[in-house]
Amino acid sequence: MTLIFDAHLDMAWNALEFNRDLMLPVSEIRQFEKQFSNIVPGENTVSWTELRRGNVFLSICTLIARLSRKELPRTFYQSREADYAAARGQMAYYQALVERGELRLIKDLESLNNHVASWEQNGSENLPLGYILSMEGSQPVQSPEQIHHWYELGMRILGPSHYGENPYCFGTGTPGGLKADGPALLKEMDKAGMILDVTHLADQSFWEALDVFQGPVLASHHNCRTLVESDRQLADEQIKVLIERGAVIGAAMDAWMLQPGWKRGVTQPSDACTLETVVDHIDHVCQIAGNTNHCGIGSDLDGGFGKEQSPYDLETIADLHKVGEILKARGYSDADVEGIMYRNWVEFFRRVWA
DSSP states (O other): OOOEEEEEEOHHHHHHHSOOOTTSOHHHHHHHHTTSSSSSSSOOOOOHHHHHHTTEEEEEEEEOOOOOOSSGGGGSOSSHHHHHHHHHHHHHHHHHHHHTTSEEEOOSHHHHHHHHHHHHHHTTTTOOEEEEEEEESSTTOOSGGGHHHHHHTTEEEEEOOOBSBOSSOBBBTOOOOOOTTHHHHHHHHHHHTOEEEOTTBOHHHHHHHHHHOOSOEEBSSOOBTTTSOOTTSBOHHHHHHHHHTTOOEEEOOOGGGTSTTOOTTTSOOOTTSSHHHHHHHHHHHHHHHTSSTTEEEOOOTTSSOOGGGSOTTOSSGGGGHHHHHHHHHTTOOHHHHHIIIIIHHHHHHHHHHO
8 A cells, every 4th residue: 555645634723622532543533432422523534543554654734723612702712822822732742752752843954854754665664643733823923923933833834714714814704914923923934945735725824925935835724716616725827836946736525615506514515525536626727737736635534624625535545545546547557546546745855945
């Protein structure tokens, strides 16, 4: 089975917000949660054990200052200090697993190359899983200058927006450009060597951010607006400029981003939305690029939803290998499939960290 790089997983948020022991198999987590009602969005598909089983050897894992609450205003922390504390607490979760030998923090070229080489040579036996630390939504960053503090702590990627607006910019569902401190944040990111994740940026914020930010750019978990109309998706002109900037775009697996007309909490899972649908979005980016070099996986599995809102033929994250099988069936070469499954992301980080 090929190695897999997943560019977006909210692992610490799942462990802390939903009180999940992610060292357990998915089946055991589901069994435990069955005795309670309405405590989680749906049956989970992700755990560290399941990542290992699926050869997902390296992931971009997030810090995210957000709560799972029915009332929208309560999903946001009510103070910037609480945002900061939430993100630092999630960072401590990852660090605890590093100290146990389960995880390895990947933050530079040397650690990346060592991790890739060890997995390519030895497979999954007795090797830690790798993670690159990212932040989704910039609320925990107390000031633009504090980005250097986060960099020193090991964070290498910032996605300034999530849902709604924040102190620096606008995100999904809210039109608007960079706020007063937005350009300063991006300039400090440039100075620190932080990578910009454009995922969730409102269109105006997206274009203004790319005008200001001169460093490396990626789109960790994004699909195509041409296939599913939504401001959450990338328009073709956005895909083109990301390709010009050398970005990789990770295909997300949230059903409402895959199937036109999907309504969260209403539409029932069916074979209208499968991993074939995910590959449709990957293929669209490849057709625009004229090659496969800018596509990868950024599943976002269990990012506030569960199996009920995932591709119909995906039971757990260990099924990501099926994406490669579908690509091969569509005529993609072995080299191209290997690129999409993990090498494109590895080569991206090799370039930006060289």
